Amino acid sequence: MEPPALPVPESRPLVPPSLRGVLPVLVALPVLALFQWGLGGADFATYLLSVMGVNIILAVSLNIVNGMTGQFSIGHAGFMAVGAYISGVLSLQLKDVALSFLPVAASDQVLFLVSLVGGGTAAAACGFLVGLPSLRLRGDYLAIVTLGFGEIIRVVVQNTDAFGRALGLSGIPQSSSPAMVYFWVFLVVLAARRLAGSSHGRSLWAIREDEVAAEAMGVDTTGYKVRAFVFSSFFAGIAGALFAHFVPIINPGSFTFVRSMEIVVMVVLGGLGSTTGAIVAAIFLTLLPEGMRSLFSALGTEGSLAQRVDQIRMPIYGVLLVVLMLARPQGLFGSKELWDVLPRWLPRKRRGLA
Amino acid sequence: MAQLLQHLINGLAAGTIYALVALGYTMVYGVLKLINFAHGDVMMVGVYMGYATAFALGREARASLLGVAAVFAVAMLGCALFGFLIERFAYRPLREKPRLTALITAIGISFALSYGFQLDIGFLPGASPRAFPEIITPTEWLIIGDRDVVVWNWQVISLLIAVGLMVGLQYLVFGTRFGRAMRAVSWDHRVAALMGIPTDRVIALTFMLSSALAAGAGLLYAIKDTSVSPLMGLYVGLKAFVAAVIGGIGHVPGAVVGALVLGLVEEFVVGYAASTWRDAVAFGFLILVLLVKPGGLFGRVAAEKV
Numbered sequence: 001m002e003p004p005a006l007p008v009p010e011s012r013p014l015v016p017p018s019l020r021g022v023l024p025v026l027v028a029l030p031v032l033a034l035f036q037w038g039l040g041g042a043d044f045a046t047y048l049l050s051v052m053g054v055n056i057i058l059a060v061s062l063n064i065v066n067g068m069t070g071q072f073s074i075g076h077a078g079f080m081a082v083g084a085y086i087s088g089v090l091s092l093q094l095k096d097v098a099l100s101f102l103p104v105a106a107s108d109q110v111l112f113l114v115s116l117v118g119g120g121t122a123a124a125a126c127g128f129l130v131g132l133p134s135l136r137l138r139g140d141y142l143a144i145v146t147l148g149f150g151e152i153i154r155v156v157v158q159n160t161d162a163f164g165r166a167l168g169l170s171g172i173p174q175s176s177s178p179a180m181v182y183f184w185v186f187l188v189v190l191a192a193r194r195l196a197g198s199s200h201g202r203s204l205w206a207i208r209e210d211e212v213a214a215e216a217m218g219v220d221t222t223g224y225k226v227r228a229f230v231f232s233s234f235f236a237g238i239a240g241a242l243f244a245h246f247v248p249i250i251n252p253g254s255f256t257f258v259r260s261m262e263i264v265v266m267v268v269l270g271g272l273g274s275t276t277g278a279i280v281a282a283i284f285l286t287l288l289p290e291g292m293r294s295l296f297s298a299l300g301t302e303g304s305l306a307q308r309v310d311q312i313r314m315p316i317y318g319v320l321l322v323v324l325m326l327a328r329p330q331g332l333f334g335s336k337e338l339w340d341v342l343p344r345w346l347p348r349k350r351r352g353l354a
Numbered sequence: 355m356a357q358l359l360q361h362l363i364n365g366l367a368a369g370t371i372y373a374l375v376a377l378g379y380t381m382v383y384g385v386l387k388l389i390n391f392a393h394g395d396v397m398m399v400g401v402y403m404g405y406a407t408a409f410a411l412g413r414e415a416r417a418s419l420l421g422v423a424a425v426f427a428v429a430m431l432g433c434a435l436f437g438f439l440i441e442r443f444a445y446r447p448l449r450e451k452p453r454l455t456a457l458i459t460a461i462g463i464s465f466a467l468s469y470g471f472q473l474d475i476g477f478l479p480g481a482s483p484r485a486f487p488e489i490i491t492p493t494e495w496l497i498i499g500d501r502d503v504v505v506w507n508w509q510v511i512s513l514l515i516a517v518g519l520m521v522g523l524q525y526l527v528f529g530t531r532f533g534r535a536m537r538a539v540s541w542d543h544r545v546a547a548l549m550g551i552p553t554d555r556v557i558a559l560t561f562m563l564s565s566a567l568a569a570g571a572g573l574l575y576a577i578k579d580t581s582v583s584p585l586m587g588l589y590v591g592l593k594a595f596v597a598a599v600i601g602g603i604g605h606v607p608g609a610v611v612g613a614l615v616l617g618l619v620e621e622f623v624v625g626y627a628a629s630t631w632r633d634a635v636a637f638g639f640l641i642l643v644l645l646v647k648p649g650g651l652f653g654r655v656a657a658e659k660v
Contacts, residue, residue: 070454072454072457074461133641133644133645136644136645136648137644137648139453140389140453140457141599141644141648143389143457144389144595144596144599144640144644145640145641145644147637148596148637148638148640148641149637149641151633151634151637152633152634152637152638152641155630155631155633155634156634158630159628159630159631159634257588261461261465264458264461268458308473311469311472311473311481312473314465314469314472315465315466315469315470315473317462317465318461318462318463318464318465318466318467318469318470319462319466320462321458321459321461321462321465322444322459322462322463322466324462325448325451325455325456325458325459325462326444326447326448326459329448329451329452329455
């Protein structure tokens with residue numbers, strides 16, 4: 001892979017530590033307010049916010065593997081499925097359990113967290129399994145293995161009674177709230193940003209730029225690639241678990257290759273390696289269908305285009321990928337972060353990798 | 355025993371069709387080192403071209419040799435042109451870019467085609483599968499015992515066409531000037547250009563050839579499956595792709611062997627286990643092969659250049 005113009009690494013972190021943690025909240029709050037006032041009513045806003053948060057978690061976590069480490073993974077929905085199903089089954093088991101030393105609401109939240117982390121851990125274990133072949137496989141071949149893994153997960157789920165086969169799981173407690181989703185968005189963004197500037201992160205960047213050279217410099221490439229997979233799939237599992245707890249039903253159809261590709265589009269659109277880029281792209285691509293729907297309704301094409309937005313969305317994603325690769329292959333932000341591309345009059349720190 | 359034989363025949367018949375699609379992947383990968391993710395969808399477009407031709411011909415196309423030839427000719431030529439356009443406008447501008455960009459482009463084209471064809475705006479066919487006209491009337495060609503083993507005529511016809519196309523392709527790659535140019539470009543397209551080989555033309559022709567093959571294979575598949583749908587490209591394409599990788603992508607006989615093996619494995623899973631596990635077994639088999647031989651059965655792992 002040709003080296004993109006990476007900024008020269010500096011020891012000083014670029015983002016002021018205060019801003020690092022607040023960033024996702026800064027992104028979330030205006031959007032939250034917007035929705036509570038605007039579109040659809042509170043239920044719809046809550047749903048849309050949750051979807052958006054889940055998409056952000058997925059995009060940021062996939063960016064760690066695809067963007068930072070340069071290992072093109074196209075089976076992210078598989079990890080999401082593992083998280084969703086494992087946490088769903090856990091929640092169904094824990095449904096009638098209550099921790100007696102806690103108030104009911106608190107007890108529910110604790111159990112919810114337990115099932116979330118359970119789902120995330122199961123996905124991380126799968127990430128470990130998928131990462132291991134990266135010892136021997138590179139580039140395209142690894143991409144195929146991730147694709148195959150995603151499909152295998154889907155078929156396994158489809159054939160397992162405990163997971164409800166093709167019908168899926170229903171009756172999972174609707175414990176998810178935008179607050180919980182944004183707590184995890186906060187965590188994944190924090191983790192990804194801290195990772196990017198750490199020595200572990202630098203090893204990942206090195207693997208992305210030139211695996212052979214990185215190995216020659218003493219980077220344990222396999223170890224780091226496996227770790228990147230585990231890290232990324234843990235959060236994908238969490239995203240799936242959160243998803244399972246706010247939709248009425250999860251079934252294998254929610255975790256197909258198409259879902260994986262949606263996440264890839266987010267990462268590529270935002271710019272491979274840019275955490276803020278992934279966030280912006282995830283928000284944009286979640287809102288785009290809604291925007292298109294309202295636009296078409298406003299134009300008075302009700303009944304035709306407006307109701308078919310979900311149909312039109314996928315071909316548009318495809319064309320978007322092609323146009324993006326032809327016009328701006330590095331994505332919107334390249335490897336830079338949002339604050340690197342902000343207008344000059346806004347306060348900003350010196351450039352650096354971190 | 356008879357059951358085993360029947361599964362063997364069905365598996366081989368499915369395998370030959372996968373093989374033809376897989377050859378397209380392998381040729382393009384051999385020349386460009388690009389996994390042409392859109393190959394299956396190009397095949398789907400070809401099948402729709404054949405479908406439209408068969409309908410335009412009306413009853414003439416039904417079970418007449420000339421009609422079948424016309425359907426195949428239009429689909430394969432149309433598809434070759436389509437492949438040329440994709441190569442010219444989507445892949446050629448990216449030739450000197452990192453390989454990942456071309457892979458992402460290919461995935462984009464695949465999505466645009468398979469989901470675009472599901473719309474029913476204008477000439478687009480819409481999502482629901484359609485019955486493919488019976489251009490070859492299915493007849494039982496060979497019956498052994500008390501219908502223990504049945505060989506259909508379309509199985510024999512597709513096997514013959516597939517073998518013919520494969521032999522032709524092998525001759526083309528190893529016996530003609532164009533084939534030599536293809537191999538040279540595959541070795542190193544920059545040096546090949548210095549040696550006076552028109553690399554752009556060779557790559558474009560390879561694309562057209564692989565697209566035409568895909569259309570042919572897609573028609574055979576449609577005759578067997580008797581239905582066409584916009585998603586068939588994703589499905590058949592993915593399987594053929596798995597076959598190509600199992601055989602060692604870039605290796606022509608490897609693709610054929612990989613496809614036959616995959617066809618047999620799938621048929622036996624469906625026959626003796628459960629059909630719902632078919633896709634998982636195909637991918638599991640792929641991962642297993644890659645773990646043991648990272649370059650596929652016949653592929654070589656190129657030494658990494660530093």
